[in-house]
Amino acid sequence: MNIPAACRNRPGRSVHGGIRIVAALASVVLLASCTARDVPAPHPSPTASATAEVTATPEASTFTFGTAADPRTLDPALANDTESYRVTQQVLQGLVGVDPLTSEPTALLAESWEEKDDGRTYAFTLREDVVFQDGEPFDAEAVCANFDRWYTLPAGARSGTASLPFKDVFRAFSDQPEVSLYSGCTATGKYSVDLKLTSRITGLISALAAPAFAISSPAALEAGAADELSESREGVEISRYGQAPVGTGPFELASWQPGTVELSFFDGYWGERGEIDRVVFTTIPSPDSRARALTAGRIDGYDFVSVDSAVDLARNGLQFLQRDPYSVLYLGLNEDFPGVDNVLFREAVAHAIDKDSLIDGRFLNGTKPARQFIPEKLGVSGERVEDYGYDLDLAKDLLTRSGYDGRPLPFYYPRNVSRAYLPSPEKAYAELSRQLTEAGFTIKPVPVEWSDGYAATVQQSGDRAFHLLGWSGSYDDPDNFVGALFGSYSDEFGYDDPQLVSKINRARGLPDGEDRSDAYADISAQIAARIPAVPLAFPISALAMSARVSTYPVSPVMNEVFNRIDLADVEPRPTPSG
Structure with a gap:
């Protein structure tokens, strides 16, 4: 989807009216909709009043946000997923x-x-x-x-x-x-x-x-015995503290039930109070269902707008807030699987993928193919990075030369989730599977529900050849990408490269400047040459908001704290003295 530059939201700026999608956005490609369930009304907390249920006319100072998945833990030190952080940073x-x-x-x-x-x-x-x-x-x-x-x-x-x-x-x-x-x-x-x-x-x-x-x-x-994972929540081991965090932020936890997290404003907060007294996160895995919930007024906003949902949002005049791209989608290769350790096999994979075709119609316009794992925003040159252009004949030749015997290749992909790097995983998998099959790979699909611990499953040793995953940056530094993904041996890729680890360790300590940027460019080139994974895209991610939201603090690193939200129908509240 093309959003005119004048209409792209900047953090802290009013989004009321000016960022609404208009029905004339004909550049959105319509695809067959995913099967989706409608959003249920969130469970009221034991302390909430009978009017706390999300309705088409929300309480004036309540902000209800549709999330793509439940948080896995509310202890941020032990979290590594977007939805956990979305709550904990409040x-x-x-x-x-x-x-x-x-x-x-x-x-x-x-x-x-x-x-x-x-x-x-x-x-x-x-x-x-x-x-x-x-x-x-x-x-x-x-x-x-x-x-x-x-x-x-x-x-x-x-x-x-x-x-x-x-x-x-x-x-x-x-x-x-x-x-x-x-x-x-x-x-x-x-x-x-x-x-x-x-x-x-x-x-x-x-x-x-x-x-x-x-x-x-x-x-x-x-x-809360924070270091003892003595409890189990939806199959996830968690401490008592991980279910009841205590910090210094503007909101404190009121309740956490399956499908719903409720927060209330902390009256002792040292900073700006803002207009929101109550926050409700309600889990709606399908982007189409999130769009319907917003259109019906059951939620005030949601994240990870899909191409399929965008036209309906446009027709209903709802607001569209675009983040600068700061995540990377990749195809992971597990070198512990027989044959994948052969670099000719991995080169065949890289040449078999048509990234432009993968992006077209499955990601919002502005999404770019990725040659390396470091986003453009960080200014690391990709000139030395091998560009494995789409070449079907070369892919077939490399695959034959690698000695691949046609054995089934388990390909893991997530279901029923949206991420900044992957708004519609089933559709991305289908296209990648088609392309790899055309090149001669025998693909065995292995769908795994995100809520069943997909990320943990593909980041540990296992019987898989390929997996679909990505990385969303949480701070402004190239080490946040290549250091996190390749700074030490990981079972995710089965890739052992002490020289690369040494280069990353050196680069993270270099002073800012040309030498540091050049060091990370060299790291990117080495990753590309050895192909532990294939970077696919730097996706555009976007949120949608109702007309009652006049300002939302959009952030490329998702540092979006809700006391900075302004609601069109709420008078500002004074900051408490003392």
């Missing part, structure tokens, strides 16, 4: 925030910071007017308690996820002290902290703006 905050216009790091719980010792120490000065939602004080001791908790996370707490953001940034936990870049956290005063590293992490401040580094109440962590 409840918890980190030392560093994100500028809504540039996505650059900005002050949040830390008022300022200073780099010392050639990047091996960061001195933070903290806000002094903050309390946690349980009444406990926010101070230097609380900050260090969180950093030390992340560093010492036991292996049992890290189970169920291929990698956690702390490891992506700091390389290792306390059980590998010789590898970890974390050296310690010291409270140098009641509201001052020194964070010490074993060597420079150039993107550290940007990384600390990611939702995984939000600060929890130490008292609540202890009371």
Whole structure:
């Protein structure tokens, strides 16, 4: 879908009227609709009144948002999925925030910071007017308690996820002290902290703006046995704290039931109150059902607009908010599967894929084919990256030369979910499967419900050749992409490349500038040459909003906190004094 530049929303800007899709958007390609169920009314919480149910005329200060999946945990340190972070960033905050216009790091719980010792120490000065939602004080001791908790996370707490953001940034936990870049956290005063590293992490401040580094109440962590995954929720192991997080954000958890999360405004919040008193997240896996719920007035907004839904949104005059692309879709290759370890086989895969055909009609216009895993926004040149153009004859020849014997190749793909990098996974799989089959691969489809732990399934060892997945950036640095995906050995790709890991470790410590950009360009070239996965697209993602939303804080890294929403029919509320 083409959105005129003058109509693209910028964070903090009014979206009322000016960003509405108009019915004349004939460039949207209509495809056969996915089978979709209508959205049920969300379950009211035990404390909610009888009028809390979502209706066509929402309560004036309630904002109801349709999500694509349930959160897996509300402990951000143990999360790695969009829907968990979407909730936790309303409840918890980190030392560093994100500028809504540039996505650059900005002050949040830390008022300022200073780099010392050639990047091996960061001195933070903290806000002094903050309390946690349980009444406990926010101070230097609380900050260090969180950093030390992340560093010492036991292996049992890290189970169920291929990698956690702390490891992506700091390389290792306390059980590998010789590898970890974390050296310690010291409270140098009641509201001052020194964070010490074993060597420079150039993107550290940007990384600390990611939702995984939000600060929890130490008292609540202890009371909820945060590091003990003693509970089970929808098949996911979770701690008691992961079901009842406590932070310093504008909203606190009111209830979490299957299909519904409800938040209420925290009266002790130190920042701007905003207009929203109550937030309801209701899970609607199908994008078509989310669109119908918005059109009917049952929700106020939703994420991951699909091509199929866009025309109906246009006809109903609803608002369309586009994010700058900051995610990558890829086809993962598992080199532990027989034959996939042959580079000729992987080259055959790369040449068999027609990325333009994959994108056409399945992604919003503006989505671009990807040659590398680092988005254009980060300014890393792709000139040295091998461009495996679509060439069916070459793909067939390479496949024959690889010795492929026609054995079935299990291809895993998710069902009933939308992601920023993959709004309609079933359709993307169908096209990729068609293309690979045409080149001579024998594809065995393996659909897995997203809610059944699809991401964890394909990120661990298993009997698969291919899988469809992607990565959404959460902070402004190339290491957030290649470091997270390829900075250490992972069972997802079965790809062991110590030289590449060494290059990534070196690049993350280089000062910003030409040398660092060149180092990441070299990393991209090496990944492309060895093909542990095929980057497919940098998708455009978009939200849709009702007319009652006049301002929504759109962010490429999804740093979208709902106290910054303005509703057209609500008078601003004063910020409480004291």
